Amino acid sequence: MVRVFFAGTPECAVPSLRRVACAHRVVGVLTNPPAAVGRSGKLVHSAVAREFFRLKASGVLPESASLFVPGRLDRAFYDAVEALRPDVLVCFAYGRIFGPRFLALFPRGAINVHPSLLPRWRGSTPVPAAILAGDCETGVTLQYIGEEMDAGDILAQSRVQLDGTETTGALLSRLSLVAADLVDDVLVGVERHTLAPAAQDHSQATFCGKLCREMGLADWSNPAVVLERKIRAFTPWPGLFTYKDGERIAILQARSCESSFVPLAPVGTVLAADKNGVFVQTGDGVLSLLQLQRSGKKPLFWRDFLNGSPLLLTGRLGV
Template identity: 30%
Template sequence: MKIVFLGTPDFAVESLEALEAAGHEIALVISQEDKAKGRKAIVEKTPVKLAAERLGLPVQSVHRLRTDEDCIRRIREIAPDFIVVSAFGQILPKEVLDIPRFGAINIHASLLPKYRGASPIQQAVLDGEKESGITTMLMAEGLDTGDILLQEKLPLDRKETADSLFQKLAELSKTCIVKTLEGFSKGEIHPVAQEDEKASLTGIIKKRDGFINWNREASYIERMVRAYTPWPNAVSILPNGKTFKIWQADAVNKPDEEMLSLGKIQRGDIEHFLGDNFKEEYIPTDGAGGLFCSKNKQKLFFSTGKSFLEITELQVEGKKRMATSDFLRGYSGKAE
């Protein structure tokens, strides 16, 4: 099969490599533009572009496919059997969807129609789902609204993070897309319309989404820690004004040992950190937002709207990730 592949992040690399290994002709790889990253604003190629170059495949970067007439013309000249899309990051116009002989197929990291949109992996973890999976579908003009071709399910671990689920689903996507192209081209897989009434939508995650509202219950915040690992991380402020990320935590009803108070998050620090994104709902009430440690200074807790969050690994601004015991040895409770 002759394929034009569109993808951008690491997730899409697995499918690209699987299609190439299966003997399909990858006539063109299209990825989003290279972007400047980090404090030094170093321009980096996308993971898909790097993979295409490593595999010796023709690759093209686009800013906005919908308005890139040269790129669309190139796809039309190739006359592919399939267009395969995996986390490309743009909605394809109808004139592109109509080009391939068999159709444009999208690889989506959820069991559609649940979790359409940009962040299905994070949302599945945040909602405490017991399973997720990969869906391949015929692309339509809407956002992840096309007919389903194949679905493969995957159980979630109790401590699943977005990062671990990302890797598992990327691996699962390899077999799914190869099976889909073979079965659909032979007429063995038939499109099934999505049940729109069961659909849910996920949005683009922003850095501010990781800021913790301590009025939420501990179980939700614990899922938030896992859903936003490795980015944007669950973030909050210590009573001394320092910001910190939580890498690992557990929800506990009430600490067994006697606790020592280390203070409470200050309203002014929250307002300063959130700036224009500040909302009154982030101000801890009714005992929430208090920092405590065990009497032996080995365990760290935050009070929440319901129960406590025990933090086992964290990272204070300007420092490396550390275990709670290491943090408590150096924590004075005062701004440095």
């Protein structure tokens, strides 16, 4: 049985860690240090660290398994990992780039779990990128870690069909379960020496960058279909929001729709409200707002929102 060193941080990596721990031998786990959360700034362990503690307490992980939460990857860290005599690295969203000194510690290779069908959507945000692009399918790729990000040889892929209703949060949860199965299969291939790596077609590569809070500001000159995709792609973060009379309004659900309105109103204009929602003029088509949230308030469906704050959905949004 190969000796696996696992690296990951967020919740999406937890199913893979759990599967590896149950079916293979995990000698160490690497994750980011505790981070401050909420208004209190309380330090909280990463999802992977919390799962490590659960697996160890339940006896799934051996007592000898080590947890690493270094602020930086230095020589002392490398020496400690080397002492574990790992065979292979499995990495899923650890959050930092590994250098050659670290990758050289794994004689059977360093494997990355990437939630897209590489070479499409190399980079840090492949799930929202697929939603924003209106892709009909995405998936999970396991590939060797190389010098260039997400460009290593492919070991396995699993495809997932999209129906155009997915949010980033829901889709990433779904892909995390697919990833766990794929990781298990690939580690069996490592043990049996049956893997057949395939080079990526670099000419077909597409790329995605980091999200930032400012991306969530609704640009009403965008087409309605783009704004609807942004709502789903930016859920849970950064969300899509607009302003009315200086107050921030989060748009949690909406749909683009065929409009019978004459498109002469300025973009951002609230055109009407009926049983199907609140209709807002966009750069191309109309967006029907279905669920909204004022700052510091609970989410409300549009009818309840209008009952409590009727003046916030009149005139023109985004001003």
